[in-house]
Amino acid sequence: MFEFLDHTADVAIRLTSRDEEELFRDAASAVVAILLDLKASEPLVPRSSIPLRLEAEDPESLLVDFLNELIFLFDTTGFVARDLKVTSVHLHSPAHFHGQLAGDTFDPAKHQAKTEIKAATFHGLELRKSRGRLEAEVVFDL
């Protein structure tokens, strides 16, 4: 799951997930919840599928790259992630994510937009195992 944390200038999230797949799913849900006002939108329908292969030096960089990829996809194609499937993920150094994103396309007639995101940042970013869960905090520059 994800929750929003208090942050003066921007938006910060905390992810608390059972496993790696859920971590990335929760991260994607958090991005969508910032971009769109889901309560005021029609439900997202998985209309398209995008394969995603990311490699990074460490798990934190991988998570930032993943979030920035979602922001890029939204900015350029209006893609809004609804679900994902992981084929392979490695949260060590080096790290990788191979998977498939399923999502909808932003349509102002159906979806209420909320806040644009400039980027996911490294600020205070820590990915850790705690009490059998994966936890991470990420700050987004809005």
Next chain:
Amino acid sequence: MKLQKVTDTSWRIPREGRMNVDGIVFADETLMQSIRDDKCLEQVANVACLPGIIGPSIGMPDIHWGYGFPIGGVAGFDLDEGVISPGGVGYDINCGVRLLSTRLHVDDVRERIPSLVPALFGNVPSGVGKSRKDLRLNRSESRRMAERGARWAVENGFGEAEDLEYIEERGCLEGADFDLISERAVERGRSQLGTLGSGNHFVELGFVDEVYEPELADRIGLFAGGLTAIIHTGSRGFGHQICEDNLRLMQKAAARHGIYLPDRQLCCAPFRSAEGQRYFAAMKCGANFAFANRQVVTHFFRETLEREWGLAPRDHGIRVVYDVCHNIAKVETHQIDGTSREVCVHRKGATRAFPAGHPLVPEVYRDVGQPVLVPGDMGRYSYVLVGNPAAPDFAFASSCHGAGRRLSRKAAVKATRGRHIIKELASEGITVAAASRSTVDEEFPHAYKDVAEVVDVVHRANLAIKVVRLRPVGVIKG
């Protein structure tokens, strides 16, 4: 970390540990109370640790926490010994502000504002996922835009050549290199030219409600009651991606050059290094996109007003008062200990404020000084100042940029629960058109500090001279 009061409007963080220089923060006692609670003072001290920094690491009165460098931070670096850092510029390269003035008196047009605002909202795409379909640039056009900035916009029919005289750097940073821009950045920016974005970006109609320096106001084309427009936007996804692309390179560069970073987000490279020059040339592309963007939005503003109010240019007299960057790195010449030196000045959430007589001030304003534009929140006021010749040299002719947030977005949403901010502002005579009501809640006036306090310190510290105050009558927000 020690903090010493120097004057009523300035504080010193004395050099200690790995700091190369002191920190100086411009603030009064009241502002310092809230500044102390925010981690930004530590950030001022961290910036002071970077190699080749000239003079103190500076904080403006609107300083608050940022990524690596604080927002409201100014730092100058020697070109040979010093560094350049994307964090000292920000993700939104050349986020900045443009002020337009008109020949119209607000009392003559006040009743027509509520119909102009929605028309503006329709003509200037604002908010998530909005774009102008008629402004999608192909690759070669993107290249020309990134290398020519506002000049490109004028050449393509957006505005007048005269507008360029009143833009910082005449709307183009020379030396931009489009070949350094990633395909991702080009794609992200492709459909975003002429758009505002969301968050704290806006176009605001207002009027001059108080004149502090009548002669200076007159010289820059402002009069009591005059209708004005402020445009606040930057380089959109194009700039954000350029910053992101370069952050990784800079992290590696800092390690390779053995630069001590008290905070990972201060990643940087020596200014003269390949990585440093690469970032600088790429940053200039981002900056030029933002100059072009504000020029295009100005054109949409003129077009909308002409259409809605049936006025010709000689009737409305819309002109650019000035256009400033508030997230940028520049090479400028400054007097340091009596010698003229070239400095790489980083301003993140801070504005250049050249005084009267400076050769880079537009000729028409040369004996007045460079206008400094400081927007406040959407409910209260904004200010126009000019650079002050009595400013201390170590401040690199800089000023504040805005008010800074007081409440987090979460707290702002909580504070506005059950309230209808747009209706409240309408009852105060301010018409708001917004893409997202929740953004309006997050951006409601009291989510921000009082910009009057910030500007007051800037004035008393001799950084810039207050000329006029503006009040809003209409706002469009993403």
